[in-house]
Amino acid sequence: MSHHIIEFKEVFFRYPDGTAALRGVSFRIVHGESVGVVGANGAGKSTLLQHLNGCLLPTSGQVTIGDLNLTAATRGEIRRKVGSVFQNPDDQLFMPTVFDDVAFGPLNLGLDKAHVRERVESALSRVNGLALKNKPPHHLSAGEKSAVAIAAVMAMEPDILAMDEPAANLDPRSRRSLIGLLKTFQHSKLVASHDLDLILDVCERCIVIGEGRVVADGPSEDILSNRTLLEANNLELPLSLQRR
Amino acid sequence: MNFHTQYFDLGRLDRLSYRRTAVHSLDPRAKVIATGLFLVTVVSFPKYDVAGLVPFLLFPVLAATLGEIPIGFILRKVLIVSPFAVFVGIFSPFLDTRTVAVIAGLPVSAGWLSFASILLKFALTVSAALLLVATTSFPGVCHALRRLGCPPIFVSQLLFLYRYLFVLAEEAMRIVRAWDMRAFAGRGRGATVFARLVGVLLIRTLDRAERIYQAMLCRGFAGDIPRLGTLRLRSVDLVFVAITAVFLGACRFFPVTEGIGLLAQGIWR
Ligand SMILES: Nc1ncnc2c1ncn2[C@@H]1O[C@H](COP(=O)(O)OP(=O)(O)OP(=O)(O)O)[C@@H](O)[C@H]1O
Numbered sequence: 380m381s382h383h384i385i386e387f388k389e390v391f392f393r394y395p396d397g398t399a400a401l402r403g404v405s406f407r408i409v410h411g412e413s414v415g416v417v418g419a420n421g422a423g424k425s426t427l428l429q430h431l432n433g434c435l436l437p438t439s440g441q442v443t444i445g446d447l448n449l450t451a452a453t454r455g456e457i458r459r460k461v462g463s464v465f466q467n468p469d470d471q472l473f474m475p476t477v478f479d480d481v482a483f484g485p486l487n488l489g490l491d492k493a494h495v496r497e498r499v500e501s502a503l504s505r506v507n508g509l510a511l512k513n514k515p516p517h518h519l520s521a522g523e524k525s526a527v528a529i530a531a532v533m534a535m536e537p538d539i540l541a542m543d544e545p546a547a548n549l550d551p552r553s554r555r556s557l558i559g560l561l562k563t564f565q566h567s568k569l570v571a572s573h574d575l576d577l578i579l580d581v582c583e584r585c586i587v588i589g590e591g592r593v594v595a596d597g598p599s600e601d602i603l604s605n606r607t608l609l610e611a612n613n614l615e616l617p618l619s620l621q622r623r
Numbered sequence: 624m625n626f627h628t629q630y631f632d633l634g635r636l637d638r639l640s641y642r643r644t645a646v647h648s649l650d651p652r653a654k655v656i657a658t659g660l661f662l663v664t665v666v667s668f669p670k671y672d673v674a675g676l677v678p679f680l681l682f683p684v685l686a687a688t689l690g691e692i693p694i695g696f697i698l699r700k701v702l703i704v705s706p707f708a709v710f711v712g713i714f715s716p717f718l719d720t721r722t723v724a725v726i727a728g729l730p731v732s733a734g735w736l737s738f739a740s741i742l743l744k745f746a747l748t749v750s751a752a753l754l755l756v757a758t759t760s761f762p763g764v765c766h767a768l769r770r771l772g773c774p775p776i777f778v779s780q781l782l783f784l785y786r787y788l789f790v791l792a793e794e795a796m797r798i799v800r801a802w803d804m805r806a807f808a809g810r811g812r813g814a815t816v817f818a819r820l821v822g823v824l825l826i827r828t829l830d831r832a833e834r835i836y837q838a839m840l841c842r843g844f845a846g847d848i849p850r851l852g853t854l855r856l857r858s859v860d861l862v863f864v865a866i867t868a869v870f871l872g873a874c875r876f877f878p879v880t881e882g883i884g885l886l887a888q889g890i891w892r
């Protein structure tokens with residue numbers, strides 16, 4: 380299926396203040412692949428992920444999602460396919476109650492009410508958040524906000540998932556269930572995280588970003604067990620590999 | 624009262640709306656209409672009519688009692704904003720010095736009368752609005768406004784105001800806390816530092832607005848905020864609106880206070 384392919388060709392991106400955050404990124408992700416994006420702080424992971432849903436447009440180079448080239452004209456259509464979870468959940472939860480927030484996307488997709496309700500409930504229960512349904516987002520803890528932000532995206536049933544530090548605020552049990560949830564997601568996904576154990580668990584492939592370039596790209600087991608490569612990028616071996 | 628307690632008080636207004644009482648379970652639209660009628664009626668009273676306004680106090684008192692909203696809490700909120708009304712009305716006693724009545728041997732000027740009426744109108748309208756939010760929740764009010772035909776852009780603005788008021792307050796609190804921790808013994812506490820903190824807050828807010836808008840676009844936003852409609856107008860709601868309208872009409876067009884006064888005198892004799 381060609382419509383779940385993600386392709387970056389020589390993508391450059393410069394922020395308005397002149398910071399060159401991406402300097403020639405190229406890779407291709409085929410349907411169903413699960414890819415981790417790792418790298419030091421400021422390496423360009425978040426910037427890269429924001430290209431997937433057209434929040435940012437490349438300064439030069441080309442991003443292809445499915446059979447569409449990302450441009451100002453196609454980004455509306457691309458957004459329907461790509462579900463993105465941002466690094467800061469407060470940016471993502473903008474409706475007055477958790478229920479309304481999770482329902483926002485499905486309603487905009489034009490689903491009927493019974494269907495929307497069903498999707499909201501199932502998405503919330505998958506992140507253990509059904510009890511939060513009627514709360515306003517500002518009364519949630521940081522981890523609960525993350526969980527709801529994930530549910531809000533899952534409720535749209537996207538073709539491609541892009542997540543930026545999804546596990547940052549989660550307690551160990553919620554992190555476990557997030558890992559389970561990610562494993563059940565059949566389509567292509569990109570996960571940026573400093574939680575290398577999570578990447579090792581969820582993603583079969585891993586891309587290392589350093590100073591806006593792809594430094595390494597290959598099977599997670601190979602990359603995440605390469606101590607020299609990791610340490611050159613401010614990372615260290617995943618805990619599960621340190622014991623061996 | 625400092626910033627932190629104010630912030631948590633805001634949250635309290637919010638939590639009051641989670642209760643389940645007869646007032647809370649009325650349809651939000653009915654409550655919005657009733658409150659709207661109440662506001663219009665109160666504001667429409669002539670400048671010098673204080674006695675006529677008194678019966679209207681019954682409305683907030685009843686709503687607070689039936690809705691189990693602590694009256695002290697509402698009064699405190701009214702007091703916090705009252706300097707505004709005092710400012711608006713304070714000049715009339717000096718400008719309008721005609722004596723209109725003599726109470727207990729003291730002459731009462733028209734100016735004082737209109738000042739009292741301004742304060743009373745203010746207290747009535749503000750407490751009614753607060754009670755509406757405390758018994759309906761702010762989103763509930765917005766939802767009702769939308770269903771009553773308010774333009775979507777206006778309702779979206781209100782919803783965002785509510786949602787991000789808290790985020791902004793938290794942001795401000797974080798900045799103040801971080802600054803407080805690193806400014807010692809009068810150093811770094813000047814006006815210039817303060818001005819820069821405000822600048823930082825503004826920039827963070829703009830950045831955040833941009834990110835939120837992006838997040839909304841990512842979830843298919845196209846101008847209107849849809850919501851699952853669960854409102855159902857029951858006969859109770861209609862009865863409620865009807866009774867309110869009759870009560871307000873009666874208090875507006877008949878001298879109820881005088882009537883009660885005469886009645887009391889009658890019993891007295
Ligand atoms: N809005 C912005 N304006 C200017 N420069 C920015 C902006 N956002 C990020 N940058 C810069 O772009 C570079 C890449 O940032 P990015 O947020 O993509 O890093 P990251 O890999 O996600 O880091 P982290 O692991 O800390 O989340 C950094 O050098 C950063 O300073």
Ligand SMILES: [Mg+2]
Nearest residue numbers: 424425466543
């Ligand atoms: Mg980042």
